[in-house]
Amino acid sequence: MNQRTLLITLNGPDRPGVTSRLFSVLAGFPVIVADVEQVVIRGRLTLGVLVSYAGDTPTGTGGTLGALWTAVERTAEDLGLQVELSTGSDPKEKRRRGRLNVTVLGSPLQPAAMAGIAGRIAAAGANIDRIERLSSYPVTCIELSLSGADPDTLRAELAIEAHAQQVDVAVQRTGLHRRAKRLIVMDVDSTLIQAEVIELLAAHAGCLEEVARVTEEAMRGELDFAESLRRRVALLKGLSAEVFEKVRKELVLTPGARTLVRTLKRLDYRFAIVSGGFTQLTDALVDDLGIDYSAANTLEVVDGVLTGRVVGEIVDRPGKARALERFAREAGIPISQTVAIGDGANDLDMIAAAGLGIAFNAKPVVRRAADTAVNVPYLDSILYLLGIPRAEVEDADAEDGVTTTER
DSSP: OOEEEEEEEEEEEOOTTHHHHHHHHHTTSSOEEEEEEEEEETTEEEEEEEEEEETTSOOSTTSHHHHHHHHHHHHHHHHTOEEEEEEESOSSOOOOSOOEEEEEEETTOOHHHHHHHHHHHHHTTOEEEEEEEEEOSSSEEEEEEEESOOHHHHHHHHHHHHHHHTOEEEEEEOTHHHHTOOEEEEOTBTTTBSSOHHHHHHHHHTOHHHHHHHHHHHHTTSSOHHHHHHHHHHTTTTOBTTHHHHHHHHOOBOTTHHHHHHHHHHTTOEEEEEEEEEHHHHHHHHHHHTOSEEEEEEEEEETTEEEEEEESSOOOHHHHHHHHHHHHHHHTOOGGGEEEEEOSGGGHHHHHHSSEEEEESOOHHHHHHSSEEEOSSOGGGHHHHTTOOHHHHHHHHHHHTOOGGGO
């Protein structure tokens, strides 16, 4: 039997009962619902309903379709809405290949940025199927659902546009692949917290300038991390172990860190930290945030004094990747379902190994290597890359009695 379609689009001020009224009218005619989409922006409604009907259904002013057309127009007029109706011949929309999610983060998000991104998408031969806002503050996040695009090609094109427009853009495959992420592994220094721990220790030892110089060389990838760690730790020799308690009080979480961990734990994610820093300080973060797995270096202490040496195997660039693999095994989670977040050169191996690698306010070498980069200063922006809207986070926080000051 030949099937045809009628697309009904209502626009205007939103009010309770619009959807109910429209479907009550449709219920009186021999049509089948093929698709429905609705969006409300600042009290303005757009409701689209696609119905199909048999090709031999009587048409014209006196026929079934004509009567339906008239009934819908009268209902729209009664509701104070504008209506558009158009007929078609194929009730089954053909699914295009290459379905992707593009997440855009801006603070602020300018129209020129959206124009540039949309232009690149069109030039790549892709179609924007849906647009949704995930957050309006402290950053604006818009998610676009696309079809008909090659992810690698589009990612490269949008990276160029993101740099030009000073926004962050992530390109991911849609569907189950994206929703399956279940283990987050995060760097600590300058990612989870707003400092380099060894520099905090060095400030107490009076050698901050020299330690900071070596740290910067290591973060840029100009110096082997293990060697740089030994050189910096040696400068701490003779420091009293009482310094650990002082530095713990100086640790400042990156804005949004608590929200990120709290939200993902609600969703039964496993959370891990892996650090080139020291267990004497990361253990406190584990206890404070309820983190599941942790790996870090341990400073040797003899008779209450730092010896200037590290105990055991050093957690360096390869060590971080091994830690990610170990955490995944312990959690029973495939590597493809992991997310790695970091900012420095010693995070590169774990970012490459993870199912999704994110460069957070990172050095250029890390941004180039990661699947996506986030350059806004809010760690909970990572949630938007996982498709989690801010409104749902706030609703969950409200139910649990969490205040906004606990971000």
